[in-house]
Amino acid sequence: MHEFxxxxxxxxxxxxxxxxxxxxxxxxxxxxxxxxxxxxxxQMSWQAVTMETPLEGSVLAIEQRPWxxxxxxxxxxxxxxxxxxxxxxxxxxxxxxxxxxLDLVAxxxxxxxxxxxxxGASPSAGGGAVAGAVTD
Amino acid sequence: xxxxxxxxxxxxxxxxERVLEANDDIAAANRGELARRGIFAIDLIGAxxxxxxxxxxxxxxxIQGRHRPAVLVGDLATRRxxxxxxxxxxxxxxxxxxxxxxxxxxQIRTAMGEVDLDGVDLLFIENVGNLICPVGxxxxxxxxxxxxxLTEGDDKAAKHPYLVTxxxxxxxxxxxxxxxxTFDRAGxxxxxxxxxxxxxxxxVSARTxxxxxxxxxxxxxxxxxxxxxx
Numbered sequence: 001m002h003e004f005x006x007x008x009x010x011x012x013x014x015x016x017x018x019x020x021x022x023x024x025x026x027x028x029x030x031x032x033x034x035x036x037x038x039x040x041x042x043q044m045s046w047q048a049v050t051m052e053t054p055l056e057g058s059v060l061a062i063e064q065r066p067w068x069x070x071x072x073x074x075x076x077x078x079x080x081x082x083x084x085x086x087x088x089x090x091x092x093x094x095x096x097x098x099x100x101x102l103d104l105v106a107x108x109x110x111x112x113x114x115x116x117x118x119x120g121a122s123p124s125a126g127g128g129a130v131a132g133a134v135t136d
Numbered sequence: 137x138x139x140x141x142x143x144x145x146x147x148x149x150x151x152x153e154r155v156l157e158a159n160d161d162i163a164a165a166n167r168g169e170l171a172r173r174g175i176f177a178i179d180l181i182g183a184x185x186x187x188x189x190x191x192x193x194x195x196x197x198x199i200q201g202r203h204r205p206a207v208l209v210g211d212l213a214t215r216r217x218x219x220x221x222x223x224x225x226x227x228x229x230x231x232x233x234x235x236x237x238x239x240x241x242x243q244i245r246t247a248m249g250e251v252d253l254d255g256v257d258l259l260f261i262e263n264v265g266n267l268i269c270p271v272g273x274x275x276x277x278x279x280x281x282x283x284x285x286l287t288e289g290d291d292k293a294a295k296h297p298y299l300v301t302x303x304x305x306x307x308x309x310x311x312x313x314x315x316x317x318t319f320d321r322a323g324x325x326x327x328x329x330x331x332x333x334x335x336x337x338x339x340v341s342a343r344t345x346x347x348x349x350x351x352x353x354x355x356x357x358x359x360x361x362x363x364x365x366x
Contacts, residue, residue: 002237002238002268002269002270002272002273005236005238005240005269005273006155006156009155009156009158009159010155012158013153013155013157013158017149017151025146026148029155034297034298034301034302035272035298036268036296036297036298083294083297083330083331084294084327084330093326093330095330096297096330096331098297098298098301100272100298100301100302101154102154102155102156102272103152103153103154103155104151104152104153104154104155105150105151105152106148106149106150106151106152107148107149107151108146108147108148108149109146109147109149110145110146110147111145111146111147
C-alpha cells in the first residue's frame with residue numbers, strides 16, 4: 001500500500017499550492033505504467049488522507065500512462081495496459097517500454113473573491129494540519 | 137471590492153511537479169553525503185522470505201576484514217533481522233517502519249545519523265519485504281539490487297516490472313533448491329531481458345554460498361568506484 005504514502009505526499013503538496021480557505025475541487029496527476037499504481041487503492045487512500053481536512057471531497061483525477069510496445073520484427077508500435085503482449089505478426093515477445101513519472105499536473109480550485117481575513121489570521125495560521133508542508 | 141458579489145470562479149492551476157519531490161530531495165542529500173564519504177550504498181529489495189537477511193548474513197561473514205560495512209535494516213514490527221545481522225557487523229541500525237511497506241529517504245537520513253560512518257565503505261540497506269512499494273522511493277543509494285528466489289516462482293519478475301527495470305543487479309537466490317522446485321530459469325531470465333536487457337544477473341545460494349563469489353566481486357567493484365570518486 002505505497003498508495004497511502006503517495007496520497008499523503010500529494011495532500012501536503014496540494015495544501016502547499018492551494019491558498020488557505022480556497023476550496024480544492026480537483027487534483028490531477030499522471031502516473032507512468034512502471035509505477036504499478038492501483039487507482040482504486042490510491043482513491044481510497046486519498047479519501048482517508050483528506051478526511052476532515054480542507055481537501056475533503058476533492059476529486060482525484062488519475063491519468064495512467066500505458067506501456068509502449070514496439071515489435072522489432074515488424075516495426076509496429078502500440079500502447080497496452082500490460083507489458084507482456086504478443087504482436088499481430090506472430091512475435092510473442094515484442095519490447096515493452098514503460099515510464100515511471102508520478103506528477104501533480106494541476107489543481108482546480110474555487111477562486112473566491114478576496115474577503116476580509118479571519119480574525120487573528122497570520123501567514124502560518126489555519127489549514128496547518130499537514131505536517132511537513134513547505135513554505136517558501 | 138467590486139467583485140465581492142460575483143460567484144466563485146473555478147480556476148485550474150497548472151503545476152507539474154513530482155509528487156515525491158520531498159522524498160527525492162532528501163534522497164539526493166543522502167546520495168551526496170554517501171559520495172563524499174566514498175561509501176557504496178545498495179538498496180536490497182525482495183519479497184518476504186526471499187532471503188534478504190540470510191544473504192546479508194552470509195555477505196557480512198565473508199567480507200570480514202575486507203570491507204567495513206554498515207547496515208540499515210527496515211522491518212515492520214520486530215528487531216529480529218537487526219539482531220541476526222548484528223552478530224556479524226557492529227554498525228547495524230534497525231528501522232522500524234510500523235505499518236509502512238517501504239523505506240523512505242527521511243528514515244535513511246535519520247538512521248545514517250545513528251551509526252558511525254567513518255571508515256565505512258559499504259552500506260547495505262535491507263528494505264521492507266515487498267516487491268512493489270519500495271521501488272518508487274529513492275533512498276540515495278548507488279545501486280538497487282532486486283532479489284528473487286526459486287521458491288517464489290518464475291513469474292515474479294514479469295509481475296514486478298518496476299523492480300526489474302529499476303534494478304542495477306538481479307540476484308536469484310536459493311538456487312540450491314533447484315532439484316526440488318519447479319522453476320523455469322530460462323523463462324525467468326527472458327522476462328528480465330525484455331524489461332532490462334543489460335542488467336547483470338547472478339544465481340546464488342545464501343545458504344550454501346554458491347555464486348556468492350561473483351556477488352562479492354560486484355560489491356568490490358562498486359566499493360572501488362565509490363572510493364575513487366570520493
